Amino acid sequence: MGELLADHTTLRLGGPADRFLTHADPADWPSLAHSVRGERAAPFVLGGGSNTLAADAGYPGTVIRMATRGIIVRPLGDGLVEVVTQAGEPLSALVAFTVAEGLSGIEYLGGIPGTVGAAPVQNTGAYSQQISDTLTRITAYDWHLSRTVELRTAGCEFGYRTSAFKTQPGRWTILDIVLRLTLSPYAASVAYPHLAEALAVPLGARPPLAEAAQGVLNDRRNRGLRLPSRGPDARQVGSVFLNPPITRAQAATVRAADGPVYRDQNGRLRASAGWLLEQAGYHPATQVTPGVSCSTRRTLTLTAHNDATASSFGTALQTLASRVLATTTVRLTPEPVRPTSVESLAHS
Ligand SMILES: Cc1cc2nc3c(=O)[nH]c(=O)nc-3n(C[C@H](O)[C@H](O)[C@H](O)COP(=O)(O)OP(=O)(O)OC[C@H]3O[C@@H](n4cnc5c(N)ncnc54)[C@H](O)[C@@H]3O)c2cc1C
Incomplete structure (x- = not known):
């Protein structure tokens, strides 16, 4: 039997991959890509598996797990630096590194797995x-063109929890990324009201870098936003729904019930998915389907238990979404x- 995806995802769900490759040395990429090119299905690329719901049947093609490590700092002058990081580096390690080096720009992303x-x-x-706030370039392998390309941020269609990489699955494998960070003893200005409260600073303040980064880790722990290594909440992918876009009429209804409404970076009105779930009658620890319940800390996180399957997790997602739609009209x-097989368009 092939390698189980359950062994590589934080939900610990998912059957075998037809073929499973680990990419650990950047120098090996050309031969790895050559060995996969021409396969019927595009490869599925896996990082830490902390945002992946792999099917019980596994993946009918090649899975490439990215395990390349390495961070290089290049001074640019005028207090700016470029940080080049290999795709397999844990995000939390990169954040800790930049904070220790006195580099501001990603300090609020600490504690996110993957x-x-x-x-x-x-x-x-x-x-x-x-990440798009400080990202300037990406080196990626383009499976359509069968070659490595350099992508500029402007062409990546970044938005709230989306990008061209998400909307065109199977097209690119990201090999490394380049961030532009600022040498500064201070963190980026606090723009999130809850963070201002947690750090006990006014909105717009720039707290000391290390204090801000530590404050974020503490706040994530207090709110059940860290991935525990054991216990009832250990098998999860964090938030299971995006904060949905809403119409003005829906926003008025949410506001009338004292619910939060905000505008995203593109000016779109959005509601809080966690608040909507609570309106639909869900709470921390509510069981949704066999083996799947809301986490003991937050409604918006679903956790898998011993008898969970990927299928029961998928049904739990459907159940929650249907109840929210019926109760609030919000989708x-x-x-x-979900790793699904995408036809490979590679020119082999
Ligand atoms: C406790 C917890 C808290 C979380 N908090 C947050 C949060 O605050 N904010 C947030 O945005 N997310 C959060 N997440 C979700 C998740 O951790 C992030 O989205 C993370 O960036 C996913 O990284 P990963 O390596 O685990 O991705 P994976 O699950 O391995 O992959 C996710 C997607 O990215 C693709 N992919 C992975 N690597 C590559 C690559 N090198 N090239 C091309 N495609 C690739 C995969 O094919 C898949 O489509 C949280 C998750 C958990 C469990």
Whole structure:
């Protein structure tokens, strides 16, 4: 039997991959790509598996797990530096490194599981900071063109938890990313009201870098936003739904019930998916389907237990979304990615 995806995802769900490759040395990429090119299905690329719901049947093709490590700092002058990071580097290790080096720009992304290479895919973000804010270039392998390309941020269609990598699955494998960070003893200004409260600073303040980074880790722990290594919440992918876009009429209804409404970076009105779930009657620890319940800390996180399957997790997502639609008229979109076979368009 092939390698089980359950062994490589934080939900610990998912059957075998037809073929499973680990990419650990950047120098090996050309031969690895050559060995996969021409396969019927595009390869599925896995980082830390912390945003992936793999099927019980596994993946009918090649899975490439990105395990390349390495961070290089290049001074640019005028207090700016470029940081080049390999795709398999854990995002939390990169954040800790930059904070220790006195580099500001990604300090609010600490405590998010997963790899650097996956961060551009859903434009990973927290506390009003997202990877696209400081990203300048990406080196990726383009499976359509069968060659390595350099992509500029402007062409990556970044938005709230989305990008071209998410909307065109199977097209690119991200090999490394380049961030432009600022040498500064201070963190980026606090733009998220809850963070201001947690750090006990006014909105717009720039707290000391290390204090801000530690404050984020503490706040994530207090709110059940860290991945525990054991216990009832250990098998999860974090938030299971995106904060949905809403109409003005829906926003008025949410506001009338004292619910939160905000505008995203593109000016779109959005509601809080967690608040909507609570309106639909869900709470921490509510069981949704066999083996799947809301986490003991937050309603928006689903956790898998011993008798969970990928199928029961998928049914739980559907159940929650249907109840929210029926109760509030708002349509929820799941956040975790389901590896599905995409036809390979590679010119072999
Ligand atoms: C406790 C917890 C808290 C979380 N908090 C947050 C949060 O605050 N904000 C947030 O945005 N997310 C959060 N997440 C979700 C998740 O951790 C992030 O989205 C993370 O960036 C995913 O990284 P990964 O390496 O685990 O991705 P994976 O699950 O391995 O992959 C996710 C997607 O990216 C693709 N991918 C992975 N690597 C590459 C690559 N090198 N090239 C091309 N495609 C690739 C995969 O094919 C898949 O489509 C949280 C998850 C958990 C469990």
